[in-house]
Amino acid sequence: MPTTTLNSKSPRTGGASQGCKWVFLLLLGGVLLSGCGASRAATPESFFQLSPESAKHKAQQTRTFETSQEKELLSASAAVLQDLGFQIKESASDLGILRAMKERGAREYGQEIAQVFIMILGLFAQDVFIIPVDVHQQIAATLATRPVEGDTSKFTVRIIFHRIVWQGHGEAGDNHIAPGGQWMEMIHDPKIYQQFFAKLSKSVFLEAHQI
């Protein structure tokens, strides 16, 4: 109870500090008692709502091909992903779905320099601070083909790239930070998508049209 000790030591004794204590205790009690209520994980509605950027991302990730041969399009996509070093992890040809993945190192000079810099700063404070840096990443692609509504001679291909990054170990004072902390991001770099679709259209001898 650091706050309580601080208050009792404060020179302003009497009503004010006593009142503070009560407020603090009431708050604490309230927080603890709230556990008694129906516990429901707070789920932000935004998880299932289209974000304002979703249309932009969709356009970036989708191309239309003038072909009725979906299987051809899918197998060509798989081949392109293979060329890009991905391993195919899941496929459902009846739904036009592919999921592929590749593992890569995620070390970056910037982060390691920051790590050393903060370690040196920590020496002045006579404490060890090693911030965890990214060490490994998994780059994944999920692809789905879909016939264009009302036009069976055209198919859209949508691919989404994302990556999961694992962090190494770290230390903050006496506390060890275990390795394995992870974070994830969707990849929205237009170049990556352009590159993929350029390769795909070359491989099926068809032009990739923007939606």
Add this chain to the structure above:
Amino acid sequence: MNGRKKILVLIGLVFFLQACVGAPKPPKELLSLNESQMKIRSYQSRTFDIKDQQKVMRGVVAALQDLGFIVERANGPMGLVTAGKFAGSGHSGFVELTVTVRSKGESRVEVRVNAIINTRPIEDPKIYQSFFTAVQRSLFLPG
């Protein structure tokens, strides 16, 4: 000193009261359907006036992609899609979805979805509503 004792007693009381959360007991209705489960099921499902089950499946997959989900597994004949998403922007955890798409009668298809966040089921009807809105949009149906 007296004040300090009071505080200690109060803190003790607070911890004591915390026990009203209760020791975990296996729920009696573990495998039986109760009313609330029926209610949950009702807002986890929606029927669409579309004949083609595969078309709805593709619509679901496209809606999931729109929402930024990663399709992990899909099985066309069984009408199953599993997808996941890292809860970004200030929230930690992982959201997982299982969607089943089944033909219901001659001309309708039922979509059922279960969502969990960090291994806990999501029971908020609004969440499911927005999911179905996305599916509807992706199937080009009027909202």
